Amino acid sequence: MFETFRTILKRDLTLAMRRRTDLMTTLFFFVIVVSLFPLGIGPEMNTLRLIAPGVVWVAALLASMLALERLFAADHADGTLEQMLLTPQPLALLVFAKIFAHWLVSGVPLVLMAPLLGLQYDLSSEGLQVLLISLLLGTPTLSLIGAIGAALTLGLRGGGVLVSLLVLPLTIPVLIFGAGSVEATVSGLGGDGHLYMLGALLVMSLVLAPVASAAALRISNE
């Protein structure tokens, strides 16, 4: 079992590394969106500090939506997805490996970049710490839930927009607790409760999302 997980993971990572530009686009999108807000809202530090968690989290959410496109599309196009459906190994495991690879490629860069962007908003140091942890817990959940949407809209015209319409409502609890944890820490209330909730959401989607995505893939590939 772990053997297949490793091979799919290695395969997807090498594929992603070959097309490094895709990797960069998600990251640059995240950076640009976060940097736009001060230009729109004004340089006044107090307001920026106030909106920092929300802005960074919403930008992370949108960036992960953007990256979902690449999750199954390439394999669907050249038929490797059909082969994956036929393997004796459980499809949920293969899908989980693909989602994990996808998260490593598109989620982790966001997590590493976020504290840097937090400085733009003059976030306090422990605020930045909690931002990092909350994104570390949150972005995999976003990829997992997003995978269900990506699998459902495989090969549909206008799939990109449709994925966000399907997935964004489902990721709202992650956004609430993610942004809430940073905001609670900054305001001194302590963000641990939020982080526990984020962990719970992560564990739940770890268990359920691959199964749902596998089922959705089977339907999309009939």
Next chain:
Amino acid sequence: MNNSRFINWFKFSSPAAFYPLAGKIWLWSTVITAVLMAVGLYLSFFVAPTDYKQGEGYRIIFIHVPAAWMSMFIYVIMAGWAAVGLVFNTRLSSMMASALAPTGALMAFIALWTGAFWGKPMWGTWWVWDARLTSELILFFLYLGFIALQSSIDDPRRADRAGAILAIVGVVNIPIIYYSVQWWNTLHQGATIKMGGESSMEATMLYTMLLMTVAFWAYSIATAMSRVRSIILEREKDTTWVQEMVREGKA
């Protein structure tokens, strides 16, 4: 063994058998809706007393609460039919789920609209990021997502099953969304109808609202039946039973 008493309910799982039954149900629920709506509206405006705090404005509750309840209830029923359709591969159950979605979306929209119109005099602004209104808005997005997904897939079978997955994932998420939004901010008045406890509403107001809820119930059944009949006609248009039925003018 004489099983005439035992009505084989499964025969209604075939569209051909279900179609005439849906027609009868549609007819009866339309009549019930009309009667209950008339009585309900009369009660809402002329019988229910003026609220000591909110004056006449509170009468919006007689459509706001039933619509909100219906929007949540229809989503659960829709997810249920979608799951049955996915598991048992019965086309009719999936048709039922697709038939319910637009009415559920309409109920969610009515709940939002009347919530805003009620919020303006009571809280001073048209839209308030209150926990229940926000979860209602998210529920509305879930409905739109379901309808958008189903309408963007051409093959009906795949549309049914893809919609089913989304509905099931959605119904699992509804309590999570509700409590995270509730936790995030609550401004809304406490539940006026506490299940079990003495509800803080005057008797006639309560009965009027419950009557209106039944009226909304009958309305949703009527629209769902009428839409499922149209879906059956659209999907089974090439079958002989549909064409015979149309020829005999019984459609």
Next chain:
Amino acid sequence: MKEFFHMGGYALYVWGSFGATAILMIAEPLLLAGRRRAALARVRRLMRMRDNQQQSSE
């Protein structure tokens, strides 16, 4: 009668919400009736096509 419509000063809000609900809950059945007529017309068109094919093949 006039003060009934005045609704104790809440006229806009009460009639705004009841009115919108009434419009929507009347529009939906009408749209459904339209959809039903279209579906039936389509079936009849298919039947006519099938009858013509049979006649032409005899």
